[in-house]
Amino acid sequence: xxxxxxxxxxxxxxxxxxxxxxxxxxxxxxxxxxxxxxxxxxxxxxxxxxxxxxxxxxxxxxxxxxxxxxxxxxxxxxxxxxxxxxxxxxxxxxxxxxxxxxxxxxxxxxxxxxxxxxxxxxxxxxxxxxxxxxxxxxxxxxxxxxxxxxxxxxxxxxxxxxxxxxxxxxxxx
Numbered sequence: 001x002x003x004x005x006x007x008x009x010x011x012x013x014x015x016x017x018x019x020x021x022x023x024x025x026x027x028x029x030x031x032x033x034x035x036x037x038x039x040x041x042x043x044x045x046x047x048x049x050x051x052x053x054x055x056x057x058x059x060x061x062x063x064x065x066x067x068x069x070x071x072x073x074x075x076x077x078x079x080x081x082x083x084x085x086x087x088x089x090x091x092x093x094x095x096x097x098x099x100x101x102x103x104x105x106x107x108x109x110x111x112x113x114x115x116x117x118x119x120x121x122x123x124x125x126x127x128x129x130x131x132x133x134x135x136x137x138x139x140x141x142x143x144x145x146x147x148x149x150x151x152x153x154x155x156x157x158x159x160x161x162x163x164x165x166x167x168x169x170x171x172x173x
Contacts, residue, residue, distance in 0.1 A: 014128045019075055021121050021144075022063045024082035028056040028114070031086050035111060038093045040104045041166070043158045047151070048111055059147070062140045069136050085113050101166035108159045115152040122148055 036049040067074055089110030093103075122145035129137040 008132060010128050010132055014125060014132065015072060017121060017125045017128065018063060018066060018072070019077050020079040021125065022060065022074055023077060023079040024118065024121070025056040025059045025063065027079070027082055027086060029060070031089070032056060035089065035093070035107060038103070039107050040101060041162060043162050044104050044107060047154050047158055048107070059144050062144055066137050066140055081117060082114070085117055089114065100170070101163055104163045105159070105167045108155055108163060111155055112152060115148055115155065119145065119148045119152065
């Protein structure tokens, strides 16, 4: 938690949240590749893989730009929540060792847990930056938020239209 005193009490909350999301996105660069590799269906692989619309590397670049705009140096801090969610997702992959559509259902669940955590965080940061009248920062955070919502929607669609029906039929590839 930031201990420096600020004129506006919302600033340390914004800064801490930005540091958390930066750490979260750094963790996800490696993890998204592994999660995509574990997927069975090509649609899920592409939904999780680093895509132009929801790319942890792109979000890292945006967060670095925000740090620059705010004249803020990134302070390394662990994002315990994202670490716990990722550890849970690794457990899902390990438990469902068989390559089936059911494993993809589990992978979608793990990916959605990550997406919804990120949506909540980016929404919170966007709200704070808007309240602080940080227009450039708000715009960048809004882009990250939109990316996360789009990916969540895509994952929901492929789960409902492809993966869940395959798992219900116990289809193996």
